[in-house]
């Protein structure tokens with residue numbers, strides 16, 4: 325017997341409702357699992373560069389003072405300690421300079437912002453962005469024909485590598501490769517000068533450290549990533565004809581320095597009457613560093629840039645052999661960490677609360693000592709500032725910057 329009409333209608337409505345219900349459930353599952361809206365940090369990062377005003381600022385900053393022979397330099401890590409000093413020096417002499425920095429929070433970002441403001445006043449625009457952002461790098465190279473790249477962006481610090489190993493791989497290996505990838509395709513290819521480190525000498529005991537000495541025994545992940553950078557540089561030079569110069573910096577210090585470094589944190593602790601921990605080696609041996617003042621390093625960087633030959637490739641193809649160099653930039657006078665502390669005590673007129681402890685297994689080496697004869701010969705590099713004179717300038721800056729009436733009240 326036929327069912328009454330309303331029974332058919334009820335079933336019809338019921339199956340439509342069911343269909344709708346399951347379709348909605350299915351769609352929401354798809355949305356939930358496969359659609360990832362951009363995070364606020366992604367979208368804000370995207371907003372940090374681009375646009376007509378931003379392009380104008382990049383182009384304006386890239387313009388050398390004199391068009392004839394003026395260099396146009398991209399400085400990565402421009403809001404970093406060495407990056408700021410090098411960018412300012414390049415601009416002072418009339419080069420076109422565009423800075424790049426991701427303003428990460430490895431240490432006090434207000435110090436980095438302060439350095440960027442300093443550069444802004446000197447006529448250098450610091451683009452906010454990451455060296456791992458290929459789109460940004462391509463955009464910059466699309467706008468500006470850089471003659472040189474001064475690649476100083478890196479994850480610094482020897483001991484922090486035990487806490488955050490991936491940041492070293494991300495910046496010092498992946499980031500460096502990303503910069504080189506963009507440089508290799510650029511036409512003309514720029515010459516590259518980049519920051520290696522004295523730490524590549526690792527457990528080497530032959531002193532003073534010469535560029536010919538072995539560098540295959542790094543004692544920290546930081547050192548290992550810088551050593552990897554040197555090998556990566558060799559590869560890009562060999563395959564693509566990029567002119568590359570690596571600079572092995574020896575414990576650089578000075579005004580606008582890095583708060584994570586010993587001379588900086590010791591100053592802060594001495595003034596706050598907090599303990600200062602001095603590491604010692606086996607059998608109470610002293611730990612020493614070839615502390616190098618920033619102005620000497622800047623001269624070495626500029627000389628490396630000025631003597632860099634052009635890259636030979638174009639559009640990703642090598643056209644001939646290109647220059648590949650590595651130089652020590654140190655002070656040639658290792659000083660015990662204890663002397664660093666006693667000099668600071670004298671300059672600050674405050675007695676330090678010293679605690680001497682055996683050096684933990686944290687990646688530190690016992691001493692560094694640069695042989696700079698190669699840099700002297702090829703770059704005319706001659707460090708002039710001793711520890712006492714350099715610390716005096718640092719302390720003067722520190723007291724001014726962190727004084728209650730100064731720019732900042734505390735680190």
Ligand SMILES: O=C(O)[C@H]1O[C@H](OP(=O)(O)OP(=O)(O)OC[C@H]2O[C@@H](n3ccc(=O)[nH]c3=O)[C@H](O)[C@@H]2O)[C@H](O)[C@@H](O)[C@H]1O
Pocket residue numbers: 480481482520521522523573574575576584585586587601602603611612613661688689
């Ligand atoms: O040349 C480099 O390539 C590196 O130089 C710098 O590393 P380092 O030479 O280790 O400088 P830094 O931290 O100032 O420690 C100085 C001394 O103080 C000792 N030290 C440190 C801290 C402490 O609490 N006590 C102490 O005795 C410590 O044992 C050491 O003997 C850069 O940070 C690094 O980024 C890289 O550029």
